[in-house]
Amino acid sequence: MNHPAALSNGTTVSEKRKLLSNIRERRAKAGKLVAGVAAACTSDTFKAPVSQSRPPCILKQATRHLKNPGLVSLGGGLPSSEYFPFYECTFRVPIPPHFSESDAISPDSATGQTITIGKYDVQAGISECDLSISLNYGQATGSPPLIRFITEHTELVYNPPYADWQVCPTVGSTGALEQTIRMFCDRERGDSILTEEYSFSTALETLVPQGIKPFGIQMDDQGPIPESLDEMLSSWDEKARxxxxxxxxxxxxxxxxxxxxxxxxxxxxxIYALCQKHDMYIVEDExxxxxQMPPYQAKQGSDQQAPEDIESFLAGLIPSYLTLDVDGRVLRMDSFSKVLVPGSRVGWITASAQVVERFIRHAEVANQGPSGISQIMLWKLLDETWGHEGYLTWLIDLKNNYTKRRDALLAACDEFLPKTVVSWTPxxxxxxxxLKLDYSQHPEYPSRPIEDIEGEIFEQAVQNGVLCARGSWFRTEPSTPASGMFFRATFASASAKAMGIAIQRLSQAIRESYRIE
Known part of the structure; x- marks a missing residue:
């Protein structure tokens, strides 16, 4: 296997095409997947050729014998599917590459299709999974059909450069982070964690109940500054910190x-090389x-993007830390929340087999894995209906749509925000x-604290009818002096017209505070 660092952009278009072909060949050779209730599995089944005290769940391990022909089980507490009051589930989805909701939603539309999941589809030979299986108890290792898809997807997109990597489903990235922190950190030892100086507020709040102290690395327009990371770790003073x-x-x-x-x-x-130097483990939340979008073009707009094929899309992605990981020092967290549906509460981690084994032990005594109905709905869509090519086509379309939203927000910022005091990197x-506000130009600075000025602008913006997130909400070390004044705006859901109105209202609040005509 090629070392990932030897390639400037991960793998080539031809290599991605070959990986897709290999997945199809393995599926054809393996035939229909036979996996019953609470079937045990690992990524190794589908790949190409905190706490050391947590033992495997005994009852979960026993279910591996359920696949034995003729076995009558009196050993587990699996309820009979006969008493599940759900007999059929149907939902309507688009047919790639036609993802327009207005076109696909009609039952008569040729660009959409209705998917049906019955209770006994496996017994009838209709499908590899059904409601009798997915509505029953499952393993913390996840549903075998969905794990097969996720394993192949991970191999196709990230291709970790070592053999014994594994995946494990999660109930979303926040739950995965909470479990990971419990595995790696101990408040009694005074453990701490490094992250960006401005970080995801929910992630920071996840650390607080566990007593783990976060420290922030200085950032620039490409994220954590390597020199800052190296200096922090090289000069670390446990007593002072x-x-x-x-x-x-x-x-x-x-x-x-x-x-x-x-x-x-x-x-x-x-960053990876510095983590090697200081023996740091990386939790990559992605x-x-x-x-990943093309650079912003203020005048051209997003509609001029050229069509993109799957292999070019994959080869053009910036390689993951997982792709660069030659030491097994990365745990990558993926999620369906931002690319499919947040309410599914399904994601997965990828890491070395030793780390995933510990993660599973924690899951067995915590959440026991994601909801069975969420797993079968995702599998039915991603694997049985769309396949890898369909899902990747969806991701390309999604990226293009968010590019249009981004461009609409940036165009509004260009038009309405006072650039003498507000700056941003597309x-x-x-x-x-x-959005970065130059607090040094505020008429009341330095006699008035930055946090007060930020709060005034925030409150005025709300009164004007727009909500943006205050930058101070995301500070990793709020007790230290602020390095700047910021606001976070999102282009995730509002229409282009609404974003334009919102930026005008925010601009008015900034101008009033800075006394700009």
């Missing part, structure tokens, strides 16, 4: 929340990874725009 030298780095490399910045391949290589990934 009241915490042990961190051994865990939490980062959102693509379209970072809240700043919207994306780490270049060279930046990722530098909910926006597939929303994001190339994700859903967020980070």
């Amino acid at each position: 009241e915490a042990r030298k961190p051994h865990l780095l939490y980062t959102v490399p693509s379209g970072q929340n809240p700043t919207g910045v994306t780490q270049s391949l060279e930046r990722r290589r530098c 909910p926006y990874y597939f929303l 994001p190339t990934t994700g859903m967020f725009l980070w």
